[in-house]
Structure formats: structure tokens, C-alpha cells
Amino acid sequence: MPSPRERHEWLLFVLLIGPNLALFAVFTYWPLIYNFYLSFVRWNFLRPTKPFVGLDNYANVFSSAQFWTIVTNTFVFAFFSVGLTLIIGLALALLINQPLRYRNTARAVLFSPVIMSGAVVAVVWSYIFDPRYGLIDQFLRPLGIASPNWLSDPAWAMPAVIIVYVWKNLGYAVVIYLAGLQGIPRELYEAARVDGAGPWARFWHVTLPGLSPIAFFLSVTSVLATFQAFDIIKVLTDGGPVISTTTLIYHLYTLGFVSYDAGQAGVVAVVLFMIMLVLTIIQIRYLEQRVNYG
Amino acid sequence: MTVRDETILARPVVTKANKGLLHVQRFFGYLAMALAIFLVGLPVYWTIIAAFKESAEIYRIPPTWVPLNPTFENFSRAWNAAPFGRYYINSFITTLGGTLAKVLLAVLSAYALAFLRFPRKDLVFLVLLAGLMIPPEITIVPNYLTVGRLGWINTYAGIIIPSAAVAYGTFLLRQAFLALPFEVIEAARVDGAGHVRILLSIVIPMSQPAIVTMALLALVARWNDFLWPLLVTHTSDMRTLPIGIFWLRNSEGVINWGVVMAGSLFLIVPVLLVFLWLQRYIVEGIAAGAVKG
Secondary structure, three states, X not given: OOOHHHHHHHHHHHHHHHXXXXXXXXXXXXXXXXXXXXXXXXXXXXXXXXXXXXOHHHHHHHHOHHHHHHHHHHHHHHHHHHHHHHHXXXXXXXXXXXXXXXXXXXXXXXXXXXXXXXXXXXXXXXXXXXXXXXXXXXXXXXXXXXXXXXXXXXXXXXXXXXXXXXXXHHHHHHHHHXXXXXXXXXXXXXXXXXOOOOHHHHHHHHHHHHXXXXXXXXXXXXXXXXXXXXXXXXXXXXXXXXXXXXXXXXXXXXXHHOOOEHHHHHHHHHHHHHHHHHXXXXXXXXXXXXXXXX | OXXXXXXXXXXXXXXXXXXXXXXXXXHHHHHHHHHHHHHHHHHHXXXXXXXXXXXXXXXXXXXXXXXXXXXXXXXXXXXXXXXXXXXXXXXXXXHHHHHHHHHHHHHHHHHHHHHOOOOOHHHHHXXXXXXXHOOHHXXXXXXXXXXXXXXXXXXXXXXXXXXXXXXXXXXXXXXXXXXXXXXXXXXXXXXXXXXXXXXXXXXXXXXXXXXXXXXXXXXXXXXHOOHHHHHHOOOHHHOOHHHHHHHXXXXXXXXXXXXXXXXXXXXXXXXXXXXXXXXXXXXXXXXXXXXXX
């Protein structure tokens, strides 16, 4: 039997954590369950009835050619955004990670787009991409290259979105890499030096292995972030032209709030959740391993 | 603050043999810094000069790199083209309200998890953390229905409350609370201090850096939030700044870039000022979170 004092503590515990848990239940867990339910009914928001249709919504979504283009877009966007961010970020971090003056100023400047609103960044870049009066054209014209119609050409819209996304998020990768580089014990470098390892060998055998957990963390969290990227796409291209920059999250938004198709929106939400869940589990597994062996 | 940070970096032993190499390394380091500043700075500079140009000058080829007759006209036109005053008020209310709610919920939850007894407390913590696996973007349709049923469409409550629950912040603060010296809290308890006293006079003051970091991250996220406020607001007088600049671009873009860039600066400048002032908390907080994993 718990003592009255203990019971008093239990009550206080529930009072303190209850509101937070209740909000989670209503606005996070319930929507997840409800999305599963929606994916099995046919429901236009404007109609009162929701007939159960089994797997019809799944069949409809998966059999449309459009959907697979959108899945491809999502992965192309994730792959190039994350790849470029990780590689350019690593190069910058390695170069800046020296006792240089103004090093922290450079870090702060690089980080500043990360805290800007994606919407305003996209607005600014829609001017930069303007094929006649934009900033990029000013660099292309002297070279005799005609600026592509970045945002209205289906071949260039995705590269444009990727450029803006990388520009906005590069500083995050640099900050994380720099923190990781400082976490590599100095003694390892000294030991390698004593063993006669040159700068290149030290990079391959000390820096890269030392950074690999950080790089892994960055790649998973960055991929997860690209799956959630909405504001830049909405403002820059509105998912277009045609569907060239429509990703799964954008598709979910369109199905739900433009075509009012709750069932198919439910399917896309479930698919998106599954993909992200697998990624998160991989990450947790990996982190656990690191704790066990590291 | 810049200087103190440098001491963290151990300097490699300099011998004659690698002194030359070190110079080359430093040269490339400065080059990288210059490139980084150029990469970020140029688009921002381009925005600023456009905001100060007369409209004819914006559509001049080749462009001018310094405004010929700097003018504030674009700023007043942007301010009048959209209800920016109202956007600011809405953004302030939803950002401060949302952040305050998050900080309060995180502090209370973390205190309970760190200091109170409860059967299977670990399970409760796990339920909370599992919320991190469900991205808010996939909840938009059901949440819109819920908020509609509550009658919160196009209200501040509708913007703030669905994202008020806090998992990561609770996790961060719980870590910080558990790291506090146990003897201090025990001593206060022996002296007869209740939970409220302990929370207000010991736990909160002693974990201030963690709370500030958590609050700043929430602040930035709320201020920039786009998808949910876009869905849940229907009238111009309820829009927040990110939604407002999006509409301004849609109505004035291409034909009036100067006005749109002036409007963009309404958003960029306050955030940059706060960031320059508090960047240490934000950058270090993010870096620390990642390295500790």
C-alpha cells in the first residue's frame, strides 16, 4: 500500500504532466490513429457520409502514375539536399576548424539563414531566380549564358528548390560538424603524428572515423527534415510546374486542403509516417549500439 | 565572447617542418570563411539594396550594386500594401503565447519526471518521447477537423494550442534537472521547502541556461511556423508574418520586387537582431544537443 505522502506525490505528478500528455493525446496520437481510419473511408470533407471502402484508397493512390513521380521527387529532393549539405558542410567545417580569427563570426553568419523563416527565404530567392532581373542572371549574363526559367521550367524547378534548401540549412550542418570536430580527442592526432601519419592519413584515420557518428546523426535528421519541408516549396514553386516539385508532404496538403479528399490524404499521411518511422528506428538502433560499444 | 571560445581549440604543436603547411591551411580556412560569408551575405545584400531602390532602377539592365537614390518609399508601400502592423501583432501573440505554453509545460513535466515518485514513471516518459516520432505535418487533416469542432478556426487558440505539447524540450529540461546537485535540493527539503519553493527558488534559477536555450528554440520555431497558420487562418487580420509575406509576394512579386524585398526585411531584421544578441545560446544549444545525441 502506498503511503498518503506517496499518494500525494502521485497526484502531483499527474497534475504536472497531465496537461502536456493530454495535448499529445489530442493533437499528436489521435491524429495518427485517425489518419489510419481515414485511409479506409471515402470522404469528401464537404459531404456528410464516410462509407468504408477497404483498401480502395490505397489502390487508387498506388496505381496513379502521379504518385510514383511524387515519391521519386521526394527522394530526389532528400538525396540531393542532404548530400550537398553534408558534403559542402563538411568541407567548410574542416577548413574553418582552425584557430582562425573571426571563426565564430563566420559560424554565426553561416547559421543565420537557419533561423530565418522558410517563407521569407523563398520569397527572397524567387527574386534571385528572376530570369531577367534576378541576382543569378547577373552572374550568368557576362558569361553569355541565358538564365533558365528557374521556377517555371519543370527541369529547373527542383534544382532551384534544392539550392534554396541547401542555402538555408547549410549552417546547421557546419555547426554540428564543428561541434563534432571539437569532440575528437587531441591525443588521437598527437598519437597519429608520432606514428608518422601525414595530414591526409590523419584525416582518413582520425578525423573521418571520429566524425562518423555525427555524420550519421546529421544524415538521418536531415533526411527526416526534408520529408517535412513545406514552406520553401509552397512559396517558391507551389509544387509545380505541373508536379515537378510536389513531394509527399506537399501532396498530402493538396489532397487534404485543395481536393478535400480525406481518404487519399489519409493514405499519404500513413505512407509518410511509415517511411519516417523506419528512419527513426534505424537512428535509435544505431544510437543504442553506440552507447553499448562506445 | 568570440575570444573565450578560441581557448577550447587546442593549438597543434608548431614545428619548423609543418609551419609552412600550417600557413597554407590557414589560408584555405580564411578562404572558406570568406566564401561562406559571401554565399550567405550576397542574397541578403541583394535584398537590402532592392528594398532601397526606386522601382525603375530595379528593372535596369545591368543592375546597380548601390542604390542610386536610396529611398524608403518601398517600405511605406509594403506597409500599406498589406496589414503588416496586424501581422506583427498576430505573430507576437502566437509566438509569445506558444513559447510560454511550451516552456511552462516543459518545466512542469520535467520537474515531475525528475523529482516525483510515480509507478512506471519510465513508461510515462517513453509515451512522451514517442511523440517525437510523429511529425506535426502528417497531423494536419485530423487536427484541422478537431480544431474546427472546437470552434477554433481562425483564432489564436487554433494557431497556438495544437503545437503546444512539448517532448524534446521536456527531455532537455529533465536532463538538466537531473544534473543539478542533489544535496542542494535535499537540504531545502529538510528545511521544509515544498515543491513550489524548490521549483521556483532552486531548480529554475539553477537550470536557467537550459531553459533559455529551450525557450529560444521554441521561439524561433513558432515565429517561423508556416503550414499550420496557413491552414487555420482564413482572414487577412489573423495572418502571421510568414503568411503575410507569402501573400504580398503573390500580389506584388515580379512587377514590384522592391516592395516585396522591403516587406521581407520586416521579417528578416527582427530575427537577425535577436539572433546576433543571443546567438551563443541558440548555436551552442543546437550543437550540444547533437553531440550528446
